[in-house]
Amino acid sequence: MRRDLERYATGTTDMPEYTETVERGRGHAAALLGVDVSRVAIGSQASYFVGLAAVAAPTGAEIVCIEGDFGSVVRPFLARGDLVVRHVPLADLADAIGPDTWMVAYALVQSSTGQVCDAAAISSAARAHRARVLVDVTQATGWLPTTSLDADLIVCHTYKWLCAPRGSAFAAFSEQAMSELWPVAAGWYSAPDPWTSAYGPALDLAEDASRFDTSPGWHAWVGAEAALRFVLSLDPGAVHDHDTALADSFRARLGLEPSGSAIVSWADPDGSHLAALSSAGVVAAGRAGRARVSFHLWNDEEDVDLAARAIGR
Structure with a gap:
């Protein structure tokens, strides 16, 4: 990052090189989550991706969360003001999912206590009631393998166990999430090729999960790509x-x-x-x-x- 900032300070950076760095980082993220790279979007914070689900929820939808979960997992839903957000003890999460549940949203590892959720039981209960699953793996990926999660939206910020700079995050979308969620923050980086379609008036969106990208913080992703690459080199x-x-x-x-x-x-x-x-x-x-x-x-x-x-x- 220091070398990159030195180049930036002299005006000698090549902007398309940053895109290559980000795309390598996207590939690392896909490997860490065990999904195809076409299902991965990049951003700068976890709450943005959670917000995509909150925006898509129909009025009055029931969202089941863990009591005392991290704010970025629950506040986007609370901010809507027209959703039914239920907070239940961690041990009761799977049993709390019912026929009225639109989505269960939780952090795989709890930030305040370190408790690890039973992801398989939660997903099984959700699928039985046709509910969607959102799981935040920010406190897990990097020490707890996260390549076999059954979820519609997997959200991760990289600055914890992945040892990357703040300002780099990613998410993986299921096919259902791809079809139901809206790219409400669509910008120039949401296009199939950001460098050739940066202007309107057309809505030029990528067909894969990169339609949910936000414009990356270049310097953060220079550090993140190196960090994620290192994590992937480990057992x-x-x-x-x-x-x-x-x-x-x-x-x-x-x-x-x-x-x-x-x-x-x-x-x-x-x-x-x-x-x-x-x-x-x-x-x-x-x-x-x-x-x-x-x-x-x-x-x-x-x-x-x-x-x-x-x-x-």
């Missing part, structure tokens, strides 16, 4: 096992049972544990009255010990 099973083993080791220090998640979250209402972790040089987060740490490739048992000792464990 996803080995990454999963490494991350979750460290997380479960830390959970044991907290007196918690193994969870199979790379995220560890525990009650910290006064923020004292978060402050102690920060003082010890541990990068942690505070979410919904809880402290949260996440383990990934660069972590090891020394990090587990450092974090545990910082909070007296």
Whole structure:
């Protein structure tokens, strides 16, 4: 990214090269989700893609969500004001889907708690009632394999486990989603060839999922393409096992049972544990009255010990 910005500062960048970079990134995204590249759209944030589903929902449609899920997954539906948005406990999500449900929308791994949803059970319940499925994999892809999800819209921002810059996101669309959702933010990059059809008056939209593209932030995608390429070079099973083993080791220090998640979250209402972790040089987060740490490739048992000792464990 620094090299790219240096070129940009001197006015020597070749704009079509950015398109080539973005298209390579689109291909990486397709591989990470296990779908054909024609089903992948690129953007800059997850809520944009969720918003496409919210706009397409008919008036009065029922949307089933997880109680306390991340705002980008639920707020586009709430902002409509004319939808029935039901919030249910994670454990009850599959059972809450019924004949009146238009869509179930949820994050595969919960941001605040690290809980992992049973995607197969949720999709099975949704299909039984002809409901659509939207799943946000932002907190999953990169440590939890996401190549076999049964969903109509899979949404991912790359700045978490995929280690890419903020401002690069992607989504995969089922055939049903392709036909039902509207490219409400269609711009010059939604055309079959953005560089040859940048002007009106015709509505020139790509036939595949790139019709849902938004104009990419070039510099973010330079970094994202490199990061996604690196992630694809890894053994996803080995990454999963490494991350979750460290997380479960830390959970044991907290007196918690193994969870199979790379995220560890525990009650910290006064923020004292978060402050102690920060003082010890541990990068942690505070979410919904809880402290949260996440383990990934660069972590090891020394990090587990450092974090545990910082909070007296």
